[in-house]
Amino acid sequence: MKIPVMEVFGPTIQGEGMVIGQKTMFVRTGGCDYSCSWCDSRFTWDGSARSELLEAEAIVEQLKQIGGDLFSHVTISGGNPALHKGIANLVTLCHEQGWKVAVETQGSIWQNWMREIDDVTISPKPPSSLMETDYEKLDFYIKQLEERNVSLKVVVFDDEDFRFAELIHSRYPHIPFYLQIGNEDVATTDDHALLSTLLKRYEWLIEKATKSHVMNDAKVLPQLHTLIWGNKRGV
Ligand SMILES: C[S@@+](CC[C@H](N)C(=O)[O-])C[C@H]1O[C@@H](n2cnc3c(N)ncnc32)[C@H](O)[C@@H]1O
Ligand SMILES: Nc1nc2[nH]cc(C(=O)O)c2c(=O)[nH]1
Ligand code: SF4
Ligand SMILES: [Mg+2]
Incomplete structure (x- = not known):
């Protein structure tokens, strides 16, 4: 079953x-069921870039070709990777x-291969994204992964987002919880200005x-990658 791939890096x-901080390769899939107002990977779903339909075997070949023997960890991101059944084979x-x-993933679509993943990050979207969280789906997701290495990560841009983060963490108190600063300017190439803004946001x-x-x-x-490389793609 083919998987739409935007980039392997x-x-x-x-x-x-x-x-x-974990050394890793990335496979970024195409397509998303959300359209977050501040998405830093819009090209995966806004039609501005093309994906390549690849079998899992071909993705493994690309990983080897690009990464050689310099990795032992692969991160699948997107878009929403959970749109694609074919990832089961890639994980195997x-x-x-x-x-x-x-x-x-944002935790909106379940796939059974999720249970085979070594590190699952679920990132529900706060109000500033303009997306709605389906709590029934999220409850189910967390339930399925209770015995796995799973975490919740909420990106925060403002006070309302922070209250949403509190709500999520309170709802699933036993799941390791991460707050992440939001990048408000995903287009700028002025790395110094961006760094200084992001550090202020972090504080x-x-x-x-x-x-x-x-x-x-x-x-x-x-x-961390934005602090080091700004909005550069493929890093
Ligand atoms: C591009 S998304 C792809 C995976 C999945 N669709 C998701 O949102 O979890 C990867 C991560 O980047 C985060 N992200 C996207 N845009 C961001 C921004 N402008 N600032 C900070 N984090 C952002 C998302 O919240 C998510 O945790
Ligand atoms: N270095 C690096 N770390 C990341 N963590 C999540 C990323 C993503 O876009 O999903 C990402 C990314 O694009 N690059
Ligand atoms: S869910 Fe992830 S990939 Fe989809 S629009 Fe939101 S941040 Fe972007
Ligand atoms: Mg990113």
Whole structure:
């Protein structure tokens, strides 16, 4: 079963969430059932770029061709990778190679292959995204992955988003929880201005978290790759 692939890149570091700093390859799939107002990967769903339909075997070949023997971890992101049934085979093949597999998804669509993933990041979307969370679906998702290495990550742009993050963390108190700063300017090429803005946003979010008892066990992170490489693609 073919998978629409936008890009394969790495090795780089995972810049976000539960395995931040982990050396990894990325496979970015095409298509999303959401359209977040601030999506930093719009090209996966807005029609501005083309995907290539690939069998899992061909993706593994690309990973080897691009990454050589310089990796043992693969992160599947998108778009929403959970749109694609064919990823089941990709996960099996990666495991056969001895690679661990992580996935980034918003938790809106379930796939049974999710249970085979080594690091699952579920990232429900706050009000500033203009998306609605279906809590029944999210409850089901979390239930399915309870025994797995799963985390929740909420991107925060403003006070209302922070309240949403508190609500999510309170609803699933036993799931490791990550706050992530939002990047408001996903187009700029002025890396210095962006870095300074993002660091200010990070300080603001740390301040919010330290003052919230709900966040006593939360981790507060920037997008590390954005601090280093700005809005550059493929890193
Ligand atoms: C591009 S999404 C792809 C995976 C999946 N669709 C999702 O949203 O979880 C990967 C991660 O980037 C985050 N993200 C997207 N745009 C962002 C932005 N402008 N600032 C900070 N994080 C952003 C998402 O919330 C998600 O956690
Ligand atoms: N280095 C790096 N880390 C990331 N973590 C999540 C990413 C994504 O776009 O899903 C991403 C990305 O694009 N690059
Ligand atoms: S769910 Fe993820 S890929 Fe889809 S629009 Fe939102 S941030 Fe972008
Ligand atoms: Mg990204």
